[in-house]
Amino acid sequence: MNRVYAAVNRYVQGAAATDSLADELGYLGLQGPVLILSGPTVKRLLSEKWKAVLGDRGISHEVLTFGGECTRKAIQSTVDAALALKAGVIMGAGGGKSLDTARAAAAQLRLPFVSNPTVASTDSPCSALSIIYSEDGVYEGFDSFGRNPDLVLVDTDVILRSPERFFVAGMGDALSTMFEADACRRAGRPNLRGGLSTIAAARLGESCYRVVMEDGREALASMRAGHPSPAFERVVEANTLLSGIGFESGGLAAAHGLYNAMTIAESTRPYLHGEKVAFSVLVLLVLEQASEEIFEEVRSFCLDVGLPVRLSGIGLDVEDVELLRAIAEHAMLPGGLIHNEPLDLTVNGVLKAMIEADRRGMGGR
Ligand SMILES: [Zn+2]
Structure with missing residues (x-):
């Protein structure tokens, strides 16, 4: 199998970066009109x-209001x-779901796609994937497109x-990148772009984890104070660029596999992707029998x-336990990302790991 590394064409990050949108479009030779898909806020x-x-x-544009879920219907309305x-x-301007919808519509029409995340909450902005949900909000799968965004602003x-x-x-999501990429590498499993991982992707995953660990607390303090800081800028980059390319070109495994399975549980809906992924990283560490030091x-x-x-x-x-077992069963369905772990897993083993992660999460041994 070939090694494949895919990345966004141009990544621009900075205070007031919106001011350079027209310059950036011009730089890339992209022509309007621009259809902008964004939520009401x-x-x-x-x-x-x-x-x-x-x-x-003189670049004309129109803003289309996003309804909240990346469904086949929402993609079709954007295409229309x-x-x-x-x-x-x-x-696409907004969170992961509006970006995913705009990306899928652009891919369908073979139009250039600009990703303008307004929150640093997921690893989606730089990727070439759209996660598709049913009208009821249940995870249906993901569509993978040939090209990554032309511009991420x-x-x-x-x-x-x-x-x-x-x-x-976003930091919770970024925590998983290194562990899942490493699982795929050890298992010899492909990344999300249909190839084996590269040194480049592995390094991005490691940097992602280190930046979040070293700068995450300070970045959050800056955000609370309303003052940007180098730590804040670094974590925005980790959450968006390092995590985005890291997961796609490095690969996903148990943490995102469990996240996907959790969408069957209605009670988890109010929680964000990265929140569920963060807990799932603890489960991954239990499954992989990681050292106490890393878990801690x-x-x-x-x-x-x-x-x-x-x-x-x-x-x-x-x-x-019945619901947890249903989640473990769902995660273990053929084709699930959890199978990218270099482990012999069973439904019972996954269930036990979820319960053990909960106990150790509380501080129990
Ligand atoms: Zn993610």
């Missing part, structure tokens, strides 16, 4: 700025709007003002920044 926050920045250069506008570029002024919980969840490093970080270390922190009850 982001639309309120940025529509005046888009009008000024794009209007100044882009066709009606005769769009030359599709831009991250305005750290906007991220600084985004809800703290999303930023923390992750656990104490989670406790310090407010990421869940118990099943109850993601809407699950440790006593509800």
